[in-house]
Amino acid sequence: MEQEESRKIIHLDMDAFYASVEQRDNPALRGRPVAVGGSRQRGVVAAASYEARQFGVRSAMASSVAKRKCPELIFVKPRFEVYKEVSLQIREIFAEYTPLIEPVSLDEAYLDVTHNLKQLASATQVAQEIRAKILEKTQLTASAGISYNKFLAKLASDYRKPNGQFVIKPAQGLAFVEALMVGQFHGIGHVTAARMNQLGIFTGWDLRQQTETFLRQNFGKAGAYYYAIARARDNRPVVADRVRKSVGSETTFEEDLTTQEELMSGLQPALESVWSYCERTGVLGRTLTVKVKYNDFQLLTRSRTCPAPFTSQAALEQVGREVLSSLWPLPKGIRLLGASLSNLDTMGEDTPGRQLLLPL
Structure with a gap:
């Protein structure tokens, strides 16, 4: 310690990075509720200005829902x-x-x-x-x-x-953590928090009362991490210039996606995120994996490997569209879509790879 x-x-x-950039570059947007994202009918909010957040608009929300919450919402196309x-x-x-x-x-x-x-x-x-x-x-x-x-x-x-x-100073860490609800912990999502609540764990203090064995039994390998953070411990170093085996992004939707048009629109931000990484680093990949989480939390992944690396966003989108088509007809609604690129070609040993997960 x-x-x-x-x-x-x-x-x-x-x-509010994306939205703040748009407001900076367009004075007409300043002080107004702005959503960066796709079309109002089928799109997804990638980012919301603080003015929009006051109406309950959040990232990863369906654009149609955002518009209902904030009728004056202004949609702006992303400029990655x-x-x-x-x-x-x-x-x-x-x-x-x-x-x-x-x-x-x-x-x-x-x-x-x-x-x-x-x-x-x-x-x-x-x-x-x-x-x-x-x-x-x-x-x-x-x-x-x-x-x-x-x-x-x-x-x-x-x-x-x-x-x-x-x-948060060292002397304050433990008291700060014990007062938080477990759902506020970075690394504990909605589903895990609900599971903890079922076990009588609601706060950081409650979490600290559990043994590491108990947490491992109920949450697998993540149990050791939960045991540590309940004690305000985290030994992970800050790691610069990591060479990555894959790069990916994903979006959770507030309303289930049910049509082919919604699926492609929902996958688009993740594909743009992945391609932004490729353009910035010069790192290319041959395998595109699409991640799907249905509304009952069933997970599914589908991968396509090409003989040569993808060299354009259009190529990624084409394969992504083919993968999504293979899921049709849908057995149930989809609440999460993600895309990742692997089998990376670093274009030389000295090219650094870095994690680039956009906050969608």
């Missing part, structure tokens, strides 16, 4: 190339302070600033400077969480959103 508590980890998260350019600007700012940068998506990353390049006294000061530079260079705001491990830093970054930061 002593080694973990000596680390200084920052989780930087851009505020622009988001990628801004993300690279932000990444350059991170690199002024530390080489230990672990991107999670275009709009968030973990930074290990235990030994920062500017020799600033505290991680709090580092986070303040980074956020100020991001605002100066991009006219966008970011939120930050600072703590001694990744789990707590991630929790902290949500605590003062938007445009704020929050610190």
Whole structure:
């Protein structure tokens, strides 16, 4: 625990990133409810401005549902190339302070600033400077969480959103975790939280009362992770420039998809995410895997491997369409769709691969 508590980890998260970029570039959108996503009838919200969130509009929501919640909602087509350019600007700012940068998506990353390049006294000061530079260079705001491990830093970054930061010190970690509902824990999804509730586990304090054996018996290998985070422990390092075996993205929908048109529209953001990674890194892949979760939580995957790597987004979309067609007719509604690319060709040993999961 002593080694973990000596680390200084920052989780930087851009505020409503896609929507904020659109509002920055189009003054007519400022102060108005904006959804970045597909068509109103069959599309999915990729991101929502804070003005839209006040009406209950959220990412991964069907556009038709979002429109009902907010009749004045303005839909904007995603511009992934622009988001990628801004993300690279932000990444350059991170690199002024530390080489230990672990991107999670275009709009968030973990930074290990235990030994920062500017020799600033505290991680709090580092986070303040980074956020100020991001605002100066991009006219966008970011939120930050600072703590001694990744789990707590991630929790902290949500605590003062938007445009704020929050610190969880080593002496505060345990008390902070025990007061949270388990559904607020990063890494515990809706289904797992419901399962924990059935077992009488509602808060971090409840979770800490369970033995590791009990948690493993009920949640498999993840039980060890739950046992650790209930004690505010997380020894995962910030890992920069990881060579990945695959890259993927997925979207959970608030309303089940039931038509072929809805399926392709729902898969599109994941395919765009994967191809954005390919364009940025020069990494290509030969195997496309489509992940499907039905409304009863049954999981299904279908893969297609090509003799040569995919070289365009159009090629990915064509194979994705063929895979989706093979699922027809649907036995039940679909609540999640994902796409991943594997059998990656790194185009040379020195090409870094990084995780790029867009927050859809």
